[in-house]
Amino acid sequence: MFQKAIVRTPCKAIIKGISEADLGIPVYANALIQHTEYINALKICGLDVTVLEADENFPDSTFVEDAALMTPNCAILTRPGAPSRRNETTAMLPILHDFYDKVEKITAPGTLEAGDIMMVGAHYYIGLSERTNHEGARQMINILEKHKMTGSVINLSEFLHLKTGLGYLENNNLLALGEFLTKKEFAKYNLLKVPIEESYAANSVWINDTVLTPAGFPKTKKLIETAGYKTIAVDVSEFQKLDGGLSCLSLRF
Numbered sequence: 001m002f003q004k005a006i007v008r009t010p011c012k013a014i015i016k017g018i019s020e021a022d023l024g025i026p027v028y029a030n031a032l033i034q035h036t037e038y039i040n041a042l043k044i045c046g047l048d049v050t051v052l053e054a055d056e057n058f059p060d061s062t063f064v065e066d067a068a069l070m071t072p073n074c075a076i077l078t079r080p081g082a083p084s085r086r087n088e089t090t091a092m093l094p095i096l097h098d099f100y101d102k103v104e105k106i107t108a109p110g111t112l113e114a115g116d117i118m119m120v121g122a123h124y125y126i127g128l129s130e131r132t133n134h135e136g137a138r139q140m141i142n143i144l145e146k147h148k149m150t151g152s153v154i155n156l157s158e159f160l161h162l163k164t165g166l167g168y169l170e171n172n173n174l175l176a177l178g179e180f181l182t183k184k185e186f187a188k189y190n191l192l193k194v195p196i197e198e199s200y201a202a203n204s205v206w207i208n209d210t211v212l213t214p215a216g217f218p219k220t221k222k223l224i225e226t227a228g229y230k231t232i233a234v235d236v237s238e239f240q241k242l243d244g245g246l247s248c249l250s251l252r253f
Contacts, residue, residue, distance in 0.1 A: 009053060118163055211229045214234060
């Protein structure tokens with residue numbers, strides 16, 4: 001069960017964020033409204049939410065998930081693969097020390113963004129992507145093992161991040177689509193196949209027996225509810241324009 005979350009308010013520079021989505025430029029005022037609704041959803045799920053101030057130096061800094069991994073045993077500061085995001089971790093480090101006695105970090109030449117990491121119990125799947133390289137994954141696995149956890153790598157070919165196409169909902173249920181439906185690593189899970197036209201909704205987030213799912217994807221919402229979960233639909237369409245999803249907007253621990 002999760003108890004806390006960390007989020008960062010979107011900055012005005014969000015309109016300059018990295019994107020391959022081709023969905024238009026985010027509307028800053030709308031992003032603020034949606035971010036507040038997202039925070040409210042986290043609170044409904046029982047989380048104590050720490051809200052960090054906007055950082056105008058980094059257009060993508062509202063996507064705090066990529067800058068750190070919070071585990072039950074330690075926090076790990078990442079090293080983002082996108083050069084424009086790399087120094088976001090400088091501001092994140094003291095925040096991690098506020099919550100953890102044990103803080104580790106990924107170092108050069110490793111790159112790793114935590115959007116490429118999916119937790120299943122004490123095991124962490126690490127996607128090898130354009131943003132996360134072999135060295136970053138190797139360092140992460142060593143850190144996890146040091147703190148009595150495990151990790152393994154998954155090669156990606158279709159998605160920006162591992163969790164772009166996967167969402168673990170606990171109880172052995174895994175939202176998946178595309179290449180992940182046939183990977184042997186996930187054959188042991190009950191795969192909930194996300195309709196291709198609703199691929200964005202694969203990035204839904206389990207929090208304390210409730211699943212946050214992006215608004216506007218009714219087939220996936222019904223799929224999740226049929227599997228036995230309560231859902232909260234949250235409009236994050238402005239963040240979708242920047243290739244960001246529900247999990248990207250918070251650190252949950």
